[in-house]
Amino acid sequence: MIHRSSINGVRLDDIGRRLADIAPTATTDVPGLGVRVHVALHPTPPIPVIFEPMLYLVFQGTKRLLGPGGELTYGPGDLVTTAVHTPALTEVLVASADKPYRALEIPFDPQLVTALIADMHTTPAPATVETIAVHPLPEKVLDPVHRLLRLADEPDAAKVLAHGVKREVWYRVLTGPDGGAFLDLSRTNSLLHRAHAVTTWMHQNLDEPFDAGRVAALANMSVTSLYRLFKSATGASPGSYHKQLRLMEGRRRVVQGADTIQQIAASVGFASPSQFTRDYRRAFGTAPKADFPAARERSSPSRYEHPPRSAWARSLPPRPAGT
Structure with a gap:
């Protein structure tokens, strides 16, 4: 089910047009703002991704995600919040050249959010914490988001103003019904904070062999507690x-x-190229050599528009009728 926001559609369209000016045809990082504009011109097959803690605002098109908590579908006027690094499958369901899928990603900034919470003096107790969730986009978030995107044309002004505008965006989220997970994430010694610390360490040490005892020590917990947490x-x-x-x-x-x-196999911690190739094929449905740029250029475009369905992809339920 798509969660629909009651926000005025014209205002959503205004921001959608601004996103189109910044990134007409392809997903684009906007370094001066510290955000990413996501664009898709057509539906896509399921793609395995790792979500990082962030706010993800959808303005056009429809996408669905299969993660640890099950299936989520989101479209215009939805806010997706992720509070811990989360493996998932995503696919664009509704998009076209005339009406591309467009969304804005605002990464979680621990220093900004922690300082903001300190200035708030009192904060509401976290509600039930969801590590990944879809909510209607709060109307009060729209104005600062629009102002932030307008700064893309003013790099000098962005250096001075972007931080403050993003601070306002985060304030609106933290003081609304969707802020509980990020409040919990910012609290030292909370379980969510520990999970974030461990997953961040894993991201930064991919070539390290996995040692449950060492990882549990990083989180200051027992191995049993670590497994429950994960x-x-x-x-x-x-x-x-x-x-x-x-x-x-x-x-x-x-x-x-x-x-x-x-x-590549050595850089991400695999004992041998054969082990890497075997696990890669099991995860993505094709051998790594088939995904090298030269191999893709020799293949027909249709092969990569609809790649073989991997084990992760096969776990997705069928697409809804008409998508």
Whole structure:
């Protein structure tokens, strides 16, 4: 089910047009603002991703996600919040060249949010904390988001003003019904804070072998508690989660084509290229050599518009009728 916001559609369209000016046809990072504009010109097959803590605002098109908590579908006027690094499958359901899928990603900034919470003096107690959730986009978020995007044309002004505008965006979220997870994430020693610390360490140490005892010590908890935490926060065991991260990064490097399979396998912690190839094929439905740029250029476009369905992709339920 798509969660619909009651926000005035014209205002959503205004921001959608601004996103189109910034990123007409492709997903684009906006360094001066510290945000990313997501664009898709057509529906896509399921793609494995790792969500980082962020706010994700949808203005046009429809997408769905299959994560630890099940299936979520989101479209115009929805706010997706993720409070911990989360492996998932996503696919664009509704998009076209005339009406592309458009969304805005605002990464979680621990320093900004922690300082903001301190200035708020009192904060509401977190509601039931969801590590990934879809809510109607709060109307009070729209004005600062629009002002932030207008700064894309003024790089000098963005250096001075963007931080303050993003602070306002986060204030509106933290003081609304969707802020509980980020309040909890910012509290030292909370379980969510510990999960974030561990998953961040894993991201930064992909070439390290997984050691449950060492990882548990990082979070200042027992191995048993670590496994419970990961199952709750990410839907996977710590070892399985770490492997998914390594494969995701391996695929990114394969698609870039800058290194050999042997070099890529070693850089993401696999004992051998054959082990990397076997696990890569199981996860993504194709061998890494088929995903190198030269191999893609030799293949017909249709092969990459609808790639083989991997084990992750096969776990998705059928698309809704008419999408």
